Amino acid sequence: MLDLKLIRTNPDQVRAGLAKRGAAGLIDEVLRLDQERREKLTNVETLKNKRNVVSKEVGRLKAAKVEATNLINEMKAVNEEIRELDGVVRELDEQIDAILFALPNLPQADVPVGTDDQTNLEIRHWGKPRSFPFEPKPHWELGEELDLFDFDRGAKISGARFTVLKGLGARLERALVNFMLDLHVNEHGYTEIFPPFLVNEDCMVGTGQLPKFEEDMFKVAPGDYYLIPTAEVPVTNLHREEILEAENLPKKYVAYTACFRAEAGSAGRDTRGLIRQHQFNKVELVKLTKPEDSYQEHESLVQDAEKVLQLLNLPYRVVLLSSGDMGFSASKCYDLEVWLPSFGVYREISSCSNFEDFQARRGNLRFRPEPDAKPEFVHTLNGSGLAIGRTVAALVENHQQADGSITIPEVLVPYMGGITVIK
């Protein structure tokens, strides 16, 4: 959520930022509502002050056994007015919030301006796509031949976009989860979190999934719970409504969770294989930082995620997303895109975003810069480290051999119980 005071004091800056994302409108509406709200608020607070003063006077008079009926009747009338004005203010609040909750974050100055991925900027790349002396197969073919994935039975027991992992396929999934968690905990200094996979509505609003993207979420029937679309939601919200001490920042968390996405609007896209599932596993990195540190922490978070791909020997590139391609809550976002031989393209495998104070304001995540100083909003960041299903797909495709077998990267062998080749 954008800062209402920033909109009030610097509307042109906000308009310009939103324009880069094709979301310019409604600032004038916010300003008008805000103006009206503050007028009504002043009115009603004046009346409440009067009520408070007179009520104390009534108390004094009664204690002195003096008649106070006139004052009491007068306050009854004032109360009517207060009730009415309170309603007006509340309605204005709701209208303002409805707009603010629907406005995306402002892009940072160095974010390329564009309407879609055409203006994304490749920052660097690592590794070289292998040249195969044979026609590389897609991961779903390799996986079915090696009995790693069972797409048909996934569809049978659940539906489209659900897959059963089997044997060494299941083992590979588990190995990758453990490998990534160990790397980030032991080498990169993150604290491991295992959160609930169901969260309440406040969390979904806090990180920006709600109210705008309800149709992308799975909502669970008894109780008002949502299945998490990413560990970002429970982990970022761990400290919602809290005031953290500056000395405890940055908070660096890593969490494995299953993720659940309705994929509304993706019908027909990536229907084969593991690329786009309703349920997938992910190891997620989350940071809460001081505002002045978030830009540097963003860079190091990207590098922490890149390290996974490097150790797995998977070629990738780092892309800086354009203003039109970024997620709703992000102020700046790098995607890591891994090379998929069967597609002949780089595909997103990690999205690393700095949200600045956008989520923190929604979830009221604050810190105290100095003892006795006023609390400020933290900056929140997160990135996949990595999406497991897509890593499996990339690993299987990139490390396939002419005979249809898959070589296991060295770092993963211990996690695979010593297995070096899947055949």
Next chain:
RNA sequence: GGAGAGAUGGCCGAGUGGACGAAGGCGCACGCCUGGAGAGCGUGUAGACGUUACCGCGUCUCCUGGGUUCAAAUCCCAGUCUCUCCGCCA
């Protein structure tokens, strides 16, 4: 699922209709004291919003939301969460 108890500031804890944004203690910050530390003494110590050149002033918040009342931490209703006992259960 049944029965009961509870939720107050960073923490502990008092407070059952009016001088309570809230005693007291702990913690923390600053000052005095000390060669230094400790002890002791003193002062200060919630957040949001509005208003304001500044000092400040005002409103709201004692789990949340309603209600009663001139006036609610305190009374009433609904909900959330925590704890204890019983049942069931991975």
